[in-house]
Amino acid sequence: MPSTLAALLFLESLSKPVIWAKPSFMIPEGKLAIIWCQGTHGAAEYQLHFEGGLSAFKRPKSPGMSNRVKFPIPSMTSQTAGQYRCFYRSGELWSEPSDPLDLVVTGLYDTPTLSVQPRPEVISGEKVTFRCRLETATSTFFLLKEGRSSRPERRYGNIQAEFPMGPVSTAHRGTYRCFGSYNTHAWSFPSEPVKLLVNGDAGDTTFAPTEHTSSDHWDSYMLTTETQFQEDPVLWDHNAQNLLRIGLVLLVLVALVWLPVEDWLHRKKPQERASRASSQECRRFRAQSPG
Structure with a gap:
């Protein structure tokens, strides 16, 4: 029980x-x-x-x-x-x-500057480094890629922070921005966008993001950057859950009823055999008795 x-x-x-x-x-x-x-x-x-x-x-x-x-x-x-x-x-x-x-609240500090080294257009397999700089001293920097639902990368530094990346592929192509911050939930204004171009293995676009090519698209990025499955989350249908629960409960109840019945039937069989044997013995006794 x-x-x-x-x-x-x-x-x-x-x-x-x-x-x-x-x-x-x-x-x-x-x-x-x-x-x-x-x-x-x-x-x-x-x-x-x-x-x-x-x-x-x-x-x-x-x-x-x-x-x-x-x-x-x-x-x-x-x-x-x-x-x-x-x-x-x-x-x-x-x-x-x-x-x-x-x-996160943004727009609390000045606007940082973002650059990429050695250059914004590279060949697949090279390594690049994004550098985010904010003259107003901060302790934390965040780098985001437009069109991606993943959380931003974080680095620490007093005036600037570097974000090494690579070897790069076409999956790294896209537009990037950075923020400066004193804490996890209060950020600066976004930097101007920096677009990274990666040439080579052009057929490999498995993880290539949706690209935005100018700062005019920042508002639309803000509307879509949150994890997309959360806009219309996929949850089990409540009716299906209820049916599953009811079915499992019925199985438990059937098991609870069947176990005593099976035990009763198991005990009843020897009793029936004994009763039949006793009846047969009585009939033989009567048949052998003198008329």
């Missing part, structure tokens, strides 16, 4: 929610940010936690009709930048926390 209880408790666990930010995890100072949390269609309440503490909660207007809620931040500041997680409740059960969302 304890193992059965553990199995039933496991069946009642909730899937992990998914958290993401729009228009991006990087928000310019003073701009609107919206944090989305997605659970299941049966969720009755959502909670948003900021830096380990409860920040806000929300109940869906029509439970069962939607599996996500949004938490707006009207004006992004250094006080609202940081790490967020979300939870949701279905019935009496709470989900585990989502993966962390690191929300």
